[in-house]
Amino acid sequence: MAPTCNLIEVFADPEALAVAASERIAALVAQVLAQREVFRLALSGGRTPRRCYEHLRYKALDWSRLEVYFSDERCLPRGDSERNDVLAYEALLQHVPIPPAKIHAIPAEQGPATAAEAYARVLDSAQPLDLVLLGMGEDGHTASLFPDHPALSSKALAIPVFDAPKLPSSRVSLSLDVLNAARHKLFLVTGVEKHAALQRMKEGAFFPAAQVVGAQWYVDRAALLGGSG
Numbered sequence: 001m002a003p004t005c006n007l008i009e010v011f012a013d014p015e016a017l018a019v020a021a022s023e024r025i026a027a028l029v030a031q032v033l034a035q036r037e038v039f040r041l042a043l044s045g046g047r048t049p050r051r052c053y054e055h056l057r058y059k060a061l062d063w064s065r066l067e068v069y070f071s072d073e074r075c076l077p078r079g080d081s082e083r084n085d086v087l088a089y090e091a092l093l094q095h096v097p098i099p100p101a102k103i104h105a106i107p108a109e110q111g112p113a114t115a116a117e118a119y120a121r122v123l124d125s126a127q128p129l130d131l132v133l134l135g136m137g138e139d140g141h142t143a144s145l146f147p148d149h150p151a152l153s154s155k156a157l158a159i160p161v162f163d164a165p166k167l168p169s170s171r172v173s174l175s176l177d178v179l180n181a182a183r184h185k186l187f188l189v190t191g192v193e194k195h196a197a198l199q200r201m202k203e204g205a206f207f208p209a210a211q212v213v214g215a216q217w218y219v220d221r222a223a224l225l226g227g228s229g
C-alpha cells in the first residue's frame with residue numbers, strides 16, 4: 001500500500017520542507033484546539049525533524065494545551081546526545097512554555113521491556129493522538145518498527161524492540177496500531193539516501209512506513225527523484 005500520490009507533497013530542499021512542516025503542525029494545532037481542550041502530539045525521532053522543530057518554536061501556539069509524546073526512543077542513558085528526546089528538547093521543547101508534566105518522555109533508560117510497559121500506561125489514557133510525526137529509514141522502517149521484525153505485529157501500545165538493525169539495537173516504539181489510530185500522521189523524509197525505499201514502496205513494498213495508513217508525506221526532491229533531485 002504505497003503512499004497515495006495525493007498525500008505526497010514535494011519540496012525543493014530540506015529547509016523548505018521544514019518550514020512547511022512547522023506551518024502544517026501549527027495549523028493542525030490551531031484547528032484541533034478550536035474544538036478540543038488538548039492537542040496530543042507525538043514527536044519523531046531521527047535527525048530529519050530538527051529544523052522543523054527549530055521553526056516550530058517560533059509559532060504562536062497555545063503551548064500550555066499541548067501534551068507531547070515520542071514515536072520511539074533509543075535505550076540510552078537520560079541526557080545521552082543520541083536520544084530522540086534530547087534532540088527534541090534542544091531544538092524545541094526547552095524553548096517553549098509547555099509544562100514539564102505535559103512532556104511524556106519514554107523512560108528508555110530503564111531498558112526496552114520496563115520502559116515499554118511504563119509508556120503503555122501513559123498512552124492508555126491518551127488515545128487517539130492528534131498528530132504523529134514520523135521519519136523513514138533507508139530500509140523503510142518508521143519509528144522503531146523495522147521490516148520483518150517481530151515488534152511489527154505486537155498489539156501493545158508501546159513495544160520493546162530488541163535487535164533493531166539500526167543502532168542502538170535496544171529501543172521502544174509506539175505500535176503500528178497507535179500510529180494508525182492517530183487522527184493525523186505526517187512523514188518528513190529528505191535526502192537521496194531515502195529514494196530507493198520510496199521507490200520500492202511505490203512499487204508495492206509493504207515496508208513498516210507503508211503500513212501507516214492515510215499519512216501525509218512531506219518529501220524533498222532528492223528523496224523523491226534520487227540523484228537527479
Ligand code: 6PG
Binds near residue numbers: 045047048084134135
Ligand atoms: C530513530 C527514529 C527513526 C528515524 C529514521 C530516519 O530513533 O532512529 O525514530 O525511525 O526517524 O531512521 O532517521 P533520520 O531522520 O535521521 O534519517
